[in-house]
Amino acid sequence: MSDKEHRINMAEASAREAYVAAEYSFTLFVAGNESNSRAARNNLFILCESSLRGRCRVEVVDVLDDFTAAVNHGVLVTPTLIADHDGQVISIIGDLSDTAGFRAALGIQD
């Protein structure tokens, strides 16, 4: 699946779940299909599917297509995930492979 298609799917999924009250709003900044960016996307997708079903909204931004959003969000490196949970914004840098730490940072209980 190409990066663009992936993003559309994610966007559709977000749109479908928009009227469900979204507890988490994620913006993932990636650099094309580089290995860490690909891993971060996968890890975020797995989290959304497994633990936050219907409770999250995801936006993926490719800095190679549009870097201004990253600059506006103060993102310096990719992959960086900006997570908004009940107005609390945190940013997580890396490929999101530390699933436990990631969950803990978002306050998600198993």
Added chain:
Amino acid sequence: MDDDTRDQRSRMEQAEAIVDALQNDQIDAVVGKRGAFVLRLREVEQALRLSEERLRQAQRIFGFGLTDRNHLTGTLHWSPEVYRIRKWPEDRKPDLTEALKAVHTEDREAHLAALQRAQSPNGDGSLTSEYRVICADDSVRWISECAQTVFMGEGEARQPVRTIGVERDVTEQKQAEELLRESEARFRIMADGLPLMVTVHDPLGRQLFVNRTFRIFFGKEMDWTCDGHWKSVVHPDDLEFYLSQFQAALRGRNSFHAELRVRDADGQWRWIESFMSPRRSDKGVFLGLIGACVDITERKHTSQQLEQLMEDLERQVRERTFQAEQRASQLQAVTLQLTQAEESERRRMAQVLHDGLQQLLVGAQLSTRVIRAKAQDNPDIAAATDQLSELIDECISSSRSLCHELSPTVLYQSGLGAALHWLASQMRDKHGFALSVEADDLACGLPQTVSSFLFQAARELLLNVQKHAGVGAAHIQLRQVENELFLEVRDEGRGFDSSNIDREILDGFGLFSIRERLDLLGGRMQIESNPGQGTCITLVAEFVSTPGTPCRRAEDLAVQPRITEKATTRLAGEAIRVLLVDDFKVMREGLAALLKEEADIEVIAQASNGAEALELARLHRPQVVIMDVTMPVMDGVEATRRIGAEMPWIRIIGLSMHDQVSAGDQMRRAGATMFLSKDGSLELLLAAVRGEAG
């Protein structure tokens, strides 16, 4: 906590997070105000590692080491290869002083100067230096170093920062160069010492080197290694050809050799001989040509003189040869004349003996018979007459054999073949020698000189067989092959070694003189003999038929069948009328006196030659003609034929001194009833006249 502090903390946290992520290699790109940049740190690192590895490999393979000197800190860094080259202990860090100390004392000053030049703020910073170093194990290695110094600052403030260089162990190369230099020096010494002019050309034909001899010959002031200079001293007429040869040798990479004219240092044209050979390296690569030239002007002159001399000599030899040949042919002609003279003298003497002495003797003999008949009553006279008769017989006999030895008549009348047959009968009768003859008919028509010589030679050879071969038989073969006549005398006797015969032996057998005379007649002699295996001697003579002496063949002599019926038969008691024909009067009269004694015989006429005989026969119509063979005007053979043709009833009795087969044959063929010898018995003649004999 105010906003600023929170913001700062957040940034710090972010920075820490970034550092963590970097350390974990989880960063893909950095984003700045001008864009996003993908970081491929792992790949860069890997590439760097690979590149370093490659550099290390290259250093090891090519044997070069890297040196890095930091002028600010005063430190010196060597790559492992430098340690290896200098056999430097790995655990000891090098410093500049130590490094300089390791440079060979002889090279140190120059190297230092080079270093200082490279570090001078006014220079370009480049360093190239070759020097020897004393290694840690005291061995000496040649090092070639190239380095570049980097400067900082401008003008007065300009100062060296780093010097990065490459060094290489060039000991082997140096040694090879040294060897090459030595060999080059040796070559030059040798080439300069040679009396030859030596030149060395590169593969394009450019002259790289000329030796001292060359420079002295062509002039020292010219730079002969300058391209094409040598062409200016070659003679214009020789240049094109020489250049074409030279170019062909360059192309074909082969050697050539030429003679050409060149101008020497004094401006004189000289002849030189140039030898060019290809030069090749150890591996067979073509390096050009090497040439050697020699001044051959003198030699050329000498050889020209020699040629002239040779030509003169040859001309003289030709002249002399011509003279000698002329003399030889004169000599041959003289010898031929001599042989001919000898031959004609023999014939003349034989003729005199035969026609004169013998006829006279026969006449005398006939007279003694008349006396004897008349002196029957006187025994003393009868006895004396008998004695005289015997003496005369002996005289006739010796005269005859002398005559034959001198010149056998049969040779002229019937040719060589017949003469050989006659010789065979002679040898059989006189010596009991069995000679078989095989002769071609064609051998008649020969010049008399040749046939006579061959006959005499055959006789001599046969005498040899009789004397030396120890056998009583021989074989003669006479044959004509094209224009050559072969007379072969073969025996099965003792033989001798024909491969080793000298003049003495030849002389001993009389062969030498035969060979010489044969040579002069334009013929040759072949001797084949082996001890115990007989001898075969072949005389080969040129066969030139003389048109003036036609061959007398049996066919020419043929006549019509003789009519034997007598037209005038003799009546009983009537005397037989006889015509006597002989050119010798004494002979005729002797015969007439003898016949007169016989009552039944009447001599009616006498003729002195054939023509006269024919006339008298017509006139007197004799019953019998007693005809001599050899006579002037018309001989007996011709007369016999004519009389036989005209008056076939006349009986003709041939009578001659020629007691050989041929004369008798000829007479019989011409129509004679009988042929008798003049010195034969009277009774036989009388019987023939009476028609009782035959």
